[in-house]
Amino acid sequence: MTQEILLNSPEDNEIVKQRKDKLLRLKTEENYDPFVNETWPREITLAEIRNQFDNLQPEQEDQNAVLKTAGRIMTIRRQGKAAFADLADETSRIQLYFQLNAVGEKNYDFLKKWVDTGDWIGIVGHPCRTRRGELTIFVNEFKLLTKAIRPLPEKWHGLTDTETRYRQRYLDLIANPDVREIFKQRSQIISSFRNTLAQHNTLEVETPVLSTIASGANARPFKTFHNALNIEMYLRIALELHLKRLVVGMMGRVYELGRNFRNEGIDTMHNPEFTMMEVYWPYADYNDMMTLAEELIKNAAQSIGKNIIEWNDMQIDLNQPFEKISMLEAVKKYAGVDFTQVNDDEQARNIAREHNLGAELKGNESRFAVLNMFFENFCEEKLIKPTFLTGHPVEISPLSKRDPDNPDYTHRFELFMFGKEVANAFSELNDPIDQRARFEDQMRKKEAGDEEAQSLDEDFINAIEAGLPPTGGMGIGIDRVVMFLTGARSIRDVILFPTMKPKI
RNA sequence: GAAUCGCUAGCUCAGUCGGUAGAGCACCGGACUUUUAAUCCGGGUGUCGGGGGUUCAAGUCCCCCGCGAUUCACCA
Numbered sequence: 210m211t212q213e214i215l216l217n218s219p220e221d222n223e224i225v226k227q228r229k230d231k232l233l234r235l236k237t238e239e240n241y242d243p244f245v246n247e248t249w250p251r252e253i254t255l256a257e258i259r260n261q262f263d264n265l266q267p268e269q270e271d272q273n274a275v276l277k278t279a280g281r282i283m284t285i286r287r288q289g290k291a292a293f294a295d296l297a298d299e300t301s302r303i304q305l306y307f308q309l310n311a312v313g314e315k316n317y318d319f320l321k322k323w324v325d326t327g328d329w330i331g332i333v334g335h336p337c338r339t340r341r342g343e344l345t346i347f348v349n350e351f352k353l354l355t356k357a358i359r360p361l362p363e364k365w366h367g368l369t370d371t372e373t374r375y376r377q378r379y380l381d382l383i384a385n386p387d388v389r390e391i392f393k394q395r396s397q398i399i400s401s402f403r404n405t406l407a408q409h410n411t412l413e414v415e416t417p418v419l420s421t422i423a424s425g426a427n428a429r430p431f432k433t434f435h436n437a438l439n440i441e442m443y444l445r446i447a448l449e450l451h452l453k454r455l456v457v458g459m460m461g462r463v464y465e466l467g468r469n470f471r472n473e474g475i476d477t478m479h480n481p482e483f484t485m486m487e488v489y490w491p492y493a494d495y496n497d498m499m500t501l502a503e504e505l506i507k508n509a510a511q512s513i514g515k516n517i518i519e520w521n522d523m524q525i526d527l528n529q530p531f532e533k534i535s536m537l538e539a540v541k542k543y544a545g546v547d548f549t550q551v552n553d554d555e556q557a558r559n560i561a562r563e564h565n566l567g568a569e570l571k572g573n574e575s576r577f578a579v580l581n582m583f584f585e586n587f588c589e590e591k592l593i594k595p596t597f598l599t600g601h602p603v604e605i606s607p608l609s610k611r612d613p614d615n616p617d618y619t620h621r622f623e624l625f626m627f628g629k630e631v632a633n634a635f636s637e638l639n640d641p642i643d644q645r646a647r648f649e650d651q652m653r654k655k656e657a658g659d660e661e662a663q664s665l666d667e668d669f670i671n672a673i674e675a676g677l678p679p680t681g682g683m684g685i686g687i688d689r690v691v692m693f694l695t696g697a698r699s700i701r702d703v704i705l706f707p708t709m710k711p712k713i
Numbered sequence: 714g715a716a717u718c719g720c721u722a723g724c725u726c727a728g729u730c731g732g733u734a735g736a737g738c739a740c741c742g743g744a745c746u747u748u749u750a751a752u753c754c755g756g757g758u759g760u761c762g763g764g765g766g767u768u769c770a771a772g773u774c775c776c777c778c779g780c781g782a783u784u785c786a787c788c789a
Contacts, residue, residue, distance in 0.1 A: 222722080222723060222758075222759090223722090223723085223740070223741085223757095223758040224739075224740050224741090224758080225723080226758095227740070227741070227758095228740095268747090284749080284750090286748055286749065286751055286752095287745090288744095288745050288746065288747090288748065288751075288752085289744070289745040290745080290746045291746035291747075291748080292746090292748085293747075293748045293749065293751085295749075304748085304749065306746095306747075306748085307746095308746060308747095310746080325740090326739080326740095339747050339748075339749085340747060341747075341748080341749075343747090343748085343749065345747085345748095345749095359723080360723045360724080360739060360740070361723085361724085361739080362723080362724050362725090362739090363723080363724035363725055363737090363738050363739060364724090364738070364739075364750070365724090365725080365737085365738060365750050366724065366725040366726085366737095366738080367724080368724070368725090369724090369725070370720090370724085370725090370781085371782060372720085372780070372782080373724095373781095375781085376781095380724095384724085426789075427788090427789065428788080428789070429788090471788085471789080473787085473788050473789085474714090474786095474787065474788060476783095476784095476788090477782095477783085478789090479788075479789080623789095633789085661788075661789085686789090699782090709780090709781085710779090710780065710781090711780090712762090712779080712780055712781095
């Protein structure tokens with residue numbers, strides 16, 4: 210089969226056809242294959258060049274500096290016997306100046322004939338600054354490293370179509386340096402989390418993604434199947450139960466930063482797979498976790514150089530200490546209902562009906578469930594400044610220790626920012642008898658049709674029976690933290706390849 | 714799950730009352746040794762998301778479907 214036949218595809222648009230044809234001619238006419246190159250001795254990045262030669266004056270050049278660099282040709286402006294191009298790498302973008310006299314006629318012809326926007330090119334040159342003040346690499350040698358046969362998105366408007374941006378993220382990343390910046394910041398934030406946890410002598414561990422019981426959170430799991438074992442398995446919905454087993458196993462302070470999978474709807478705050486950091490400290494409680502949460506988030510913000518963060522037209526000053534409010538206080542403050550005075554379930558439901566929550570009631574809710582309903586409906590969105598919400602009822606907290614002074618409530622907090630939850634933490638329930646009872650309560654809910662109630666994990670109970678020390682634990686939604694610190698409005702803007710429905 | 718908006722050239726978009734599919738950039742050919750959204754001359758490259766219907770005639774009107782965005786609902 211000839212190469213022409215291999216090259217042609219009926220779906221190709223005009224530009225791709227031309228580029229494929231050009232590639233073939235480059236191979237036959239010049240005996241040059243742009244896909245055989247393996248290395249290029251890049252000695253300096255474009256950002257480093259910008260830094261080092263910032264003081265160069267217009268029309269000045271530094272012939273002694275030898276710059277070996279590389280990147281992708283973003284635009285090219287040919288003008289007869291000279292040409293300007295914009296070269297971009299992962300750090301920056303800089304102008305190239307090619308002169309026939311400097312590179313020689315043969316090489317200059319090669320440039321004119323064979324080099325296109327999108328191509329990767331290796332450069333040897335020296336810095337100069339044009340009369341208009343643009344820092345430029347005066348090219349002495351170059352090598353075409355790889356050809357692009359597909360055209361880049363438009364240079365001025367870039368790529369804005371959200372669907373293409375998410376489906377073909379590589380094009381988004383090429384066309385929109387801001388997007389690259391968000392993902393660099395995501396990486397810095399995650400590094401910051403790891404650094405902060407390392408400073409607290411917390412060991413990073415890895416636990417199974419695949420398991421036969423998905424528990425530790427209220428969510429529907431993804432099912433999958435293991436062929437050799439001939440069993441149905443689930444993708445994890447939380448890290449919690451395995452990490453607590455490790456504390457039982459005397460691993461000390463542990464954390465995992467990993468992917469969770471929840472089989473739920475997709476919107477601007479939820480992606481089916483998302484990244485969670487969970488940490489467990491023996492001999493600590495939920496108050497210690499509050500201190501840690503605040504430190505983690507403030508350090509993360511600092512790692513990307515931010516003290517004040519903005520999200521959806523709201524602003525938070527991270528120089529301020531985080532606030533604290535109990536669920537009872539919040540509901541009293543924002544909904545005007547004092548649930549400390551409500552001791553009867555039917556009374557609670559009546560109050561809910563008075564507040565137009567009747568449609569949400571099934572009729573069997575406890576006063577604790579109603580309290581939570583009030584919080585979600587009237588308070589959650591008001592918690593703009595970072596605020597620790599405490600005092601969750603036991604009923605909605607199957608893994609938290611009870612408040613000894615108030616056994617219907619727990620030693621738990623959720624951290625809210627911009628009206629959204631970013632962290633969930635508690636003094637871990639370590640009473641195996643109570644834990645079994647809580648799971649059984651969840652099982653009853655599940656049997657009653659609550660698909661998100663937690664499953665009873667016998668081995669986990671077994672672990673607790675072996676003795677879980679007093680432990681403080683916390684989960685932080687990394688994607689949300691990244692959204693809030695970078696200002697990204699949608700979770701899809703902080704996940705490189707968000708879950709998408711196949712197009713056909 | 715519902716509502717709204719969107720889907721036209723590689724990209725960003727226009728397309729009137731239903732009457733021969735357009736622009737800018739990109740791309741192709743030519744000129745040009747300091748341009749930078751280079752400029753100048755010439756060239757339009759298309760399954761108008763898919764299917765059906767109405768009509769002499771559909772990018773445009775109607776119906777169904779797909780994908781996406783946003784809001785709401787659901788959900789942590």
